[in-house]
Amino acid sequence: MKQRIVILGSASGMPSAQRSSSSFILETDSQSYLFDAGEGTSTSILRYNIDYDKINTIFISHMHPDHCVGLFSLIQMMYLLNREKSLEIYLPEESITGVKNFLNTLYLFPEKLSFDLYFYTIKPGLFFEDSYLKVKAYPNLHLAENEKIMRTPKVKRHQEIEKEKLSNKMESFSFEIAFKNKKVVYSGDVGGLDDLKMIIHNADILITECMHLDIERLLDLIKKSKVKSTLFTHIPAELEKEKEGITKKANDLKIKNFQFAFDGLSLLL
Ligand SMILES: [Zn+2]
Numbered sequence: 282m283k284q285r286i287v288i289l290g291s292a293s294g295m296p297s298a299q300r301s302s303s304s305f306i307l308e309t310d311s312q313s314y315l316f317d318a319g320e321g322t323s324t325s326i327l328r329y330n331i332d333y334d335k336i337n338t339i340f341i342s343h344m345h346p347d348h349c350v351g352l353f354s355l356i357q358m359m360y361l362l363n364r365e366k367s368l369e370i371y372l373p374e375e376s377i378t379g380v381k382n383f384l385n386t387l388y389l390f391p392e393k394l395s396f397d398l399y400f401y402t403i404k405p406g407l408f409f410e411d412s413y414l415k416v417k418a419y420p421n422l423h424l425a426e427n428e429k430i431m432r433t434p435k436v437k438r439h440q441e442i443e444k445e446k447l448s449n450k451m452e453s454f455s456f457e458i459a460f461k462n463k464k465v466v467y468s469g470d471v472g473g474l475d476d477l478k479m480i481i482h483n484a485d486i487l488i489t490e491c492m493h494l495d496i497e498r499l500l501d502l503i504k505k506s507k508v509k510s511t512l513f514t515h516i517p518a519e520l521e522k523e524k525e526g527i528t529k530k531a532n533d534l535k536i537k538n539f540q541f542a543f544d545g546l547s548l549l550l
């Protein structure tokens with residue numbers, strides 16, 4: 282079995298006919314790790330022949346639906362397939378009670394499942410370590426977007442509502458994943474370049490969203506940070522027609538191994 286990353290969903294918050302929502306899987310010899318689980322994750326797992334039984338651990342960067350609603354269908358699928366191994370789910374602290382309640386609402390009672398579910402809180406810094414992987418979380422400012430680069434004006438109003446209604450700030454994380462001496466960085470959804478500046482230096486693989494960022498400045502930062510391989514994901518429909526120009530700019534800057542993600546894209550590790 283190859284050790285690889287497979288993109289399961291590369292759409293932004295707006296559902297797409299061509300893409301599932303945010304998710305990728307990191308597969309090792311014996312087990313796999315899922316990062317985010319937007320809508321369509323289970324379908325992609327089946328479509329791209331992923332061994333779902335190897336998924337032992339799931340990390341959810343934040344609770345916007347395009348990063349987490351697929352979690353529930355995935356648990357349902359595992360239940361229907363009589364999974365026996367336990368499943369670990371790492372979530373923002375603010376969500377854990379709500380997720381447990383929602384599972385009950387969905388008739389996915391823990392007592393009914395054929396496997397144990399364990400929930401853990403994502404904490405800033407190193408929060409996960411096993412014999413394959415180390416994962417560090419970096420809180421990002423997903424609600425503090427620079428207005429200039431937001432593509433839809435109503436987003437700002439939504440941010441204000443979210444800030445007021447949630448008892449706390451939205452908890453949102455980027456992840457630094459250490460695997461076989463490789464540094465893989467996943468942006469989650471960020472608030473701007475400042476969220477990436479500190480963590481992408483010398484990354485072997487950068488999987489970054491490209492919706493809440495000024496693309497030109499992002500490319501400059503990637504070049505400056507000596508990133509060895511870059512994947513743009515979380516791709517909004519408006520960006521599809523700019524892909525060629527952005528790729529040209531990346532090539533002009535001599536950014537190594539730059540590409541736009543698509544569902545099913547596989548990167549060997
Ligand atoms: Zn998103």
Ligand SMILES: [Zn+2]
Nearest residue numbers: 343345423470
């Ligand atoms: Zn988001």
